[in-house]
Amino acid sequence: MTQVRVLISGRVQGVGYRWWTEDEAAQRGLDGWVRNRIDGRVEAVFAGEPALVEDMVRACNRGPRAARVTSVETLAHDGVVEPGFCSLPTA
DSSP: OEEEEEEEEEEOSSSSHHHHHHHHHHHTTOEEEEEEOTTSOEEEEEEEOHHHHHHHHHHHTTOSTTOEEEEEEEEEOOSOOOSSEEEOOOO
């Protein structure tokens, strides 16, 4: 199992990015969460098989059709990740 935390910048709020992320992560069978950040970015944690996590991070560079992603920062994550994938409140 691999875990990563990603910070996605650009036009990523108000375009369905969180819902898109939930759907994409669920299709890959990943655990984790996604949330909007007060600074305008979207933050997510993905946990699962390394190839699937890597594929999800690549997909984050596209996002939903209305998004305009300018960067995806990938960081190591070693926290506890609950089973399933969910959307969290803005932080």
